[in-house]
Amino acid sequence: MDKAALWQRYQDWLWYDAGLGIALDISRMRFDRSFVTSMQPKFERAFADMQALEGGAIANPDEGRMVGHYWLRAPELAPSDNLKQAIVSRIEKVKAFALQIHGGELCPPEAESFSDLISIGIGGSALGPEFVEQALAAVNPPLHTHFIDNTDPAGIDKVIASVGDRLKSTLVLVTSKSGGTPETYNGMMEVQLAFAARGLSFAPHAVAITGEGSKLHRKATSEGWLATFPMYDWIGGRTSELSVVGLLPAALQGIDIQGMLDGARAMDVLTRVPLINRNPAALLSMSWYYACNGKGEKDMVVLPYKDSLSLLSRYLQQLVMESLGKESDLDGNIVHQGIAVYGNKGSTDQHAYVQQLREGVPNFFATFIEVLVDRVGDSPEIEPGATAGDYLSGFLQGTRSALYENGRDSITITLPDVNPQVVGAILALYERAVSFYASLTNINAYHQPGVEAGKKAAASILTLQKQLVEALKSASGPLSLAKVAAAAGAPDDVEAAYIILRHLSANERGVVLEGDLGKPSTLRASWQNEG
Numbered sequence: 001m002d003k004a005a006l007w008q009r010y011q012d013w014l015w016y017d018a019g020l021g022i023a024l025d026i027s028r029m030r031f032d033r034s035f036v037t038s039m040q041p042k043f044e045r046a047f048a049d050m051q052a053l054e055g056g057a058i059a060n061p062d063e064g065r066m067v068g069h070y071w072l073r074a075p076e077l078a079p080s081d082n083l084k085q086a087i088v089s090r091i092e093k094v095k096a097f098a099l100q101i102h103g104g105e106l107c108p109p110e111a112e113s114f115s116d117l118i119s120i121g122i123g124g125s126a127l128g129p130e131f132v133e134q135a136l137a138a139v140n141p142p143l144h145t146h147f148i149d150n151t152d153p154a155g156i157d158k159v160i161a162s163v164g165d166r167l168k169s170t171l172v173l174v175t176s177k178s179g180g181t182p183e184t185y186n187g188m189m190e191v192q193l194a195f196a197a198r199g200l201s202f203a204p205h206a207v208a209i210t211g212e213g214s215k216l217h218r219k220a221t222s223e224g225w226l227a228t229f230p231m232y233d234w235i236g237g238r239t240s241e242l243s244v245v246g247l248l249p250a251a252l253q254g255i256d257i258q259g260m261l262d263g264a265r266a267m268d269v270l271t272r273v274p275l276i277n278r279n280p281a282a283l284l285s286m287s288w289y290y291a292c293n294g295k296g297e298k299d300m301v302v303l304p305y306k307d308s309l310s311l312l313s314r315y316l317q318q319l320v321m322e323s324l325g326k327e328s329d330l331d332g333n334i335v336h337q338g339i340a341v342y343g344n345k346g347s348t349d350q351h352a353y354v355q356q357l358r359e360g361v362p363n364f365f366a367t368f369i370e371v372l373v374d375r376v377g378d379s380p381e382i383e384p385g386a387t388a389g390d391y392l393s394g395f396l397q398g399t400r401s402a403l404y405e406n407g408r409d410s411i412t413i414t415l416p417d418v419n420p421q422v423v424g425a426i427l428a429l430y431e432r433a434v435s436f437y438a439s440l441t442n443i444n445a446y447h448q449p450g451v452e453a454g455k456k457a458a459a460s461i462l463t464l465q466k467q468l469v470e471a472l473k474s475a476s477g478p479l480s481l482a483k484v485a486a487a488a489g490a491p492d493d494v495e496a497a498y499i500i501l502r503h504l505s506a507n508e509r510g511v512v513l514e515g516d517l518g519k520p521s522t523l524r525a526s527w528q529n530e531g
């Protein structure tokens with residue numbers, strides 16, 4: 001296609017909303033009119049599915065749950081008065097709590113006010129808050145925020161060290177819908193122990209966001225934590241950013257949460273339009289379907305040309321991959337669906353992997369995120385007539401053209417600025433596009449059965465670890481790995497025993513390994529009593 005034809009295609013497919021100032025360009029996806037026509041029946045079903053979902057249908061059949069994240073910013077759509085009131089009052093409670101913390105009305109026993117926030121959670125209980133913090137928090141927010149989103153002891157140490165003496169004025173927010181996720185529980189226990197080691201009481205510093213009756217809920221209640229915010233079962237972790245999960249940490253950081261909700265609400269109105277070419281979430285999901293042939297044949301590379309949006313791809317990784325990566329469709333057929341998502345930011349990534357995107361295996365489509373306003377205030381000229389922001393803009397256009405010339409498709413989303421309304425709108429746009437794509441491919445986007453397998457396997461490794469330690473403690477002398485595994489009642493798990501004992505030995509946890517680590521058959525394990 002020559003430039004004039006491409007320009008015409010750009011104008012034909014451009015979606016723009018003046019209220020939000022957001023544009024979506026899918027002209028560099030090479031579908032034709034017949035493809036769009038062929039998608040029409042699928043979209044009729046997707047629009048009908050969405051109407052049922054928003055009306056309170058059990059849209060997550062495996063877990064027998066409603067899917068209600070769209071009500072969070074339009075409580076009047078919730079299917080009962082109780083739900084409406086609960087949504088409204090919870091938002092008010094979040095705002096009031098943040099004001100009390102900022103005003104010092106709620107303060108720790110050991111200081112006049114809270115200075116820092118440690119937010120502990122993982123997956124849907126971390127990725128949204130981390131993305132929003134990076135996108136919207138001020139350089140000097142009311143509470144300096146630190147995240148613990150793993151069970152890595154060194155990572156936890158780093159957070160606790162960076163807080164230092166301010167632990168006495170630190171608010172600890174523990175977020176877990178299930179209330180039993182081990183990484184989150186471990187992070188909480190480590191922080192609680194750090195408080196104890198400094199002679200500080202933990203409960204007046206601690207806040208839980210969790211499902212009612214969960215293990216975390218019971219702990220928070222029995223220990224008398226400062227506050228507990230319940231989570232609804234009809235909000236999935238990965239669509240919880242605009243629930244208390246995302247709103248509370250954002251409000252504590254002084255971010256305008258009403259702006260985020262308003263932006264999402266406005267985008268929801270736009271993505272309810274039951275016409276493909278007037279609905280940006282439909283255009284987005286149709287473009288994914290085209291690129292992936294409806295079967296995940298291509299990866300989604302997300303390239304925001306703005307540092308403050310660089311966590312968007314990590315956030316979308318969970319939203320898209322956990323929602324769409326499914327073995328079976330809704331009729332029980334094996335389909336192995338999904339779309340792989342990766343990316344960091346432009347132009348930085350041009351110096352990392354754009355070489356492969358342009359010339360290597362064509363197994364992806366790109367999504368460029370452009371932000372029109374470069375910065376607050378004027379930009380100096382780096383050279384006559386050009387600013388740093390002009391370069392950023394030029395690199396985006398250049399990469400988009402270079403990819404297209406080589407047969408690589410792309411979508412471009414243009415944002416006016418990075419502000420609360422825009423961030424809320426982007427979250428809502430992708431939530432709806434994922435919902436549509438799930439309907440187009442006939443899958444349940446709202447469960448995650450595959451995650452359980454890894455959790456069960458990890459739990460059995462920790463059980464084996466205890467058995468191995470017992471076997472070593474009762475052995476009369478050093479044992480080969482095969483013998484210690486057999487003595488632990490797991491003769492087939494010698495490899496697992498090797499990996500566990502190597503880890504315990506490296507951390508001086510009582511296990512001594514003698515022999516050559518590179519030749520596991522030479523190793524002899526024994527227990528060394530402490531002291």
Ligand SMILES: O=P(O)(O)OC[C@H]1O[C@H](O)[C@H](O)[C@@H](O)[C@@H]1O
Nearest residue numbers: 123124125176177178181237451
């Ligand atoms: O909020 P939590 O219950 O602690 O869950 C945290 C995460 O755990 C699992 O990995 C689930 O697959 C995710 O969807 C969830 O976001």
